[in-house]
């Protein structure tokens with residue numbers, strides 16, 4: 001008889017767990033009340049205008065995400081961003097500066113010196129501590145700080161280096177300097193499943209969940225899991241549509257949602273998960289016919305800029321086929337741990353901020369044809385200093401037959417969600 005696996009949560013983590021458990025011969029039931037794909041969703045607020053309400057892109061080094069996409073039959077629809085996306089801007093002193101042009105001469109020297117710098121930073125050092133010790137505080141706050149804003153909507157002192165960039169942190173620790181680490185990496189470069197650059201799925205990342213919806217069919221239960229308990233040899237998952245009995249349970253939820261479900265069966269894991277912070281993000285999606293932002297990927301602003309927004313993606317340059325002809329489109333990010341209350345801003349205030357930013361950065365007025373707000377009070381798991389140790393404690397505190405997955409079990413990105421789902425499915429079936 002095949003192993004009965006109940007998976008709670010149908011975001012990318014749960015979907016990845018489902019396809020791997022199914023491939024391993026398990027009898028899978030996936031429980032989720034909403035559309036599959038979780039945060040990764042594509043919407044069409046107006047004819048001819050498609051937006052990503054959650055994540056937009058992924059990098060070439062995403063083997064588990066690619067495995068999920070491939071298992072769902074979408075591999076041929078994985079496409080790179082167009083060449084217009086090559087220019088990436090930083091907001092510096094109220095101006096947009098592209099790529100290397102964003103760095104001052106002193107910062108370029110600091111970066112080169114940093115390649116050869118040896119520094120002793122703790123294993124749980126923040127990104128700010130790690131970069132400041134090797135390259136300097138200014139680059140840590142203003143350049144790396146802007147990048148951290150773009151990924152975690154957080155400050156570089158709030159994110160653990162070893163969780164955010166595990167391969168870099170481990171290689172520099174092993175080889176002493178970034179230069180030696182880079183040389184070693186070149187020597188044993190693992191083949192990447194994609195040839196570099198930044199990628200998406202044709203038509204939007206929401207297609208992953210839509211395709212899973214078709215493929216899972218009867219293996220999907222449209223319900224909310226309310227509690228989990230053990231009865232003899234079985235796990236019992238109580239849902240809004242009745243009880244499910246299983247040999248293995250995989251809880252693939254954001255940490256703050258998983259914690260209350262685990263209180264009875266894994267109290268120590270629940271307590272640790274409850275301590276993982278999420279940054280809040282307000283995504284403001286717009287189109288305009290007189291937008292004068294330069295063409296490119298978009299821009300980010302470190303906290304030093306005191307800008308009214310965290311940054312913008314120039315979405316019509318990333319995905320030219322997703323906006324009406326003649327319009328440009330953007331996704332403006334507001335809030336983050338820098339200004340958590342911004343997730344509740346009124347539409348009028350968001351509009352005012354976008355237009356003010358455009359005026360400051362281009363010297364021109366802009367009119368918005370459309371504006372759609374997407375509020376994420378719990379947007380992205382922030383891997384705070386101590387996160388790697390916390391994850392190890394969580395997994396060690398799980399009873400046999402219960403596994404966890406979710407983007408929190410890594411750096412908070414889509415690849416972490418997919419990889420953790422794959423790991424959880426493997427561990428669940430190994431224990432069978």
Ligand SMILES: Cc1cc2nc3c(=O)[nH]c(=O)nc-3n(C[C@H](O)[C@H](O)[C@H](O)COP(=O)(O)OP(=O)(O)OC[C@H]3O[C@@H](n4cnc5c(N)ncnc54)[C@H](O)[C@@H]3O)c2cc1C
Pocket residue numbers: 008009010011012013014031032033034035036037038039040053054055056057058223224225226252253254257281283376378379380405406407408412413414415417
């Ligand atoms: C605005 C934004 C931009 C982002 N940009 C990027 C990016 O560009 N690149 C990147 O790699 N990552 C990005 N991310 C992060 C990425 O979206 C997440 O890492 C990933 O989608 C999380 O997947 P998950 O499966 O862990 O959780 P989720 O996507 O949150 O899925 C959890 C699922 O569980 C379900 N659920 C909740 N409670 C229950 C319950 N009790 N019972 C049953 N089901 C339940 C929900 O309905 C949901 O479907 C972004 C996130 C946001 C919010």
